[in-house]
Amino acid sequence: MAARPYIAVVGGVNMDITGFSGTELVLGDSNPGQVTMTPGGVGRNIAENIARLGFPVTLVTALGDDTHAQEIRRHCASCGIDLSYSGVIFGVPTSTYLCINDSKGDCLCAIADMAVCDAITPEYLQNRIRALTQSQMIIVDANLSEETLAFIAQSQSAPIIADPVSSKKAPRLAGILGSLYAIKPNRAEAEILSGMKISSQEDLQRVGEWFLYEGVRHVWITLGRDGVFYMNEEEHGIVPCVPGPVVSTNGCGDAFLAAASIALLEGKKLSEAARLGQAASAVCARSPRAVNADLRMDSLNFEFL
Numbered sequence: 001m002a003a004r005p006y007i008a009v010v011g012g013v014n015m016d017i018t019g020f021s022g023t024e025l026v027l028g029d030s031n032p033g034q035v036t037m038t039p040g041g042v043g044r045n046i047a048e049n050i051a052r053l054g055f056p057v058t059l060v061t062a063l064g065d066d067t068h069a070q071e072i073r074r075h076c077a078s079c080g081i082d083l084s085y086s087g088v089i090f091g092v093p094t095s096t097y098l099c100i101n102d103s104k105g106d107c108l109c110a111i112a113d114m115a116v117c118d119a120i121t122p123e124y125l126q127n128r129i130r131a132l133t134q135s136q137m138i139i140v141d142a143n144l145s146e147e148t149l150a151f152i153a154q155s156q157s158a159p160i161i162a163d164p165v166s167s168k169k170a171p172r173l174a175g176i177l178g179s180l181y182a183i184k185p186n187r188a189e190a191e192i193l194s195g196m197k198i199s200s201q202e203d204l205q206r207v208g209e210w211f212l213y214e215g216v217r218h219v220w221i222t223l224g225r226d227g228v229f230y231m232n233e234e235e236h237g238i239v240p241c242v243p244g245p246v247v248s249t250n251g252c253g254d255a256f257l258a259a260a261s262i263a264l265l266e267g268k269k270l271s272e273a274a275r276l277g278q279a280a281s282a283v284c285a286r287s288p289r290a291v292n293a294d295l296r297m298d299s300l301n302f303e304f305l
């Protein structure tokens with residue numbers, strides 16, 4: 001990658017297989033609807049959103065030696081994600097995420113087969129360390145192991161932003177909170193990490209303060225249809241969702257993190273970054289895909305801010 005400023009994303013890539021129910025979903029039965037297959041994965045989704053917002057990005061991940069990997073490479077090249085620091089793991093399938101959406105577009109249940117992520121070890125990253133040391137910012141997702149996350153936190157000086165991925169994987173970030181520039185849990189992930197229930201604005205504030213006490217500099221807790229809570233030493237509050245059509249909320253958190261991270265990198269306040277993130281989430285929600293290919297920085301600024 002050239003000497004231009006860029007963001008490095010280290011995390012998971014999936015082939016997403018998504019079912020959309022055309023009518024109210026009946027469990028335990030066959031439901032008429034649509035099934036799509038698109039490149040996804042939290043790290044990859046964040047990288048694609050960053051690329052579509054016009055910021056150079058390199059994605060450090062591991063791919064299997066199968067046709068899904070070929071399709072992911074082709075797709076990453078077409079949207080401007082640099083994959084030159086990502087390797088192929090022979091004999092292991094590219095990871096796959098199988099998701100069932102209800103008729104409102106919310107994910108009802110999903111299964112993630114992500115064994116290939118285990119190949120992203122400290123040694124694997126040491127062989128690609130230039131991707132990290134020359135970046136302006138590093139975004140990690142909790143598909144990485146605790147050991148790999150600790151290696152990045154201990155060896156790198158660029159600001160690190162983390163996405164917990166899911167309630168199951170969120171605890172992997174517990175050991176690196178003190179090294180994080182920012183974190184973006186959703187409500188459930190924030191509850192798991194902090195060990196506190198969130199049912200009110202006071203609870204959000206308490207959990208936000210807990211993250212700051214643990215050493216995180218900037219906190220966004222995304223709240224689904226209730227928007228996002230933001231907090232750092234200077235300011236805190238809630239930015240509501242931008243009203244608009246919701247086709248699928250899958251990937252809205254990733255769009256948020258991409259836009260809000262670029263805003264922080266460009267020196268914007270946390271609240272402004274949260275607003276830009278909400279605008280990106282609204283564009284994502286209009287699309288049935290995990291990433292909306294129409295996302296552009298100029299249209300975000302023009303339409304929403």
Ligand SMILES: Nc1ncnc2c1ncn2[C@@H]1O[C@H](COP(=O)(O)OP(=O)(O)OP(=O)(O)O)[C@@H](O)[C@H]1O
Pocket residue numbers: 165185186187222223224225226227228241242246249250251252253254255256278281282285
């Ligand atoms: N039902 C909804 N209606 C409107 N906007 C939504 C809805 N769900 C999510 N969003 C938007 O997406 C943002 C992030 O959503 P959420 O809190 O669900 O994050 P997430 O669980 O990390 O998402 P994902 O992991 O699917 O990308 C919200 O702040 C909001 O802007």
Ligand SMILES: [Mg+2]
Pocket residue numbers: 163165166186253254
């Ligand atoms: Mg998420």
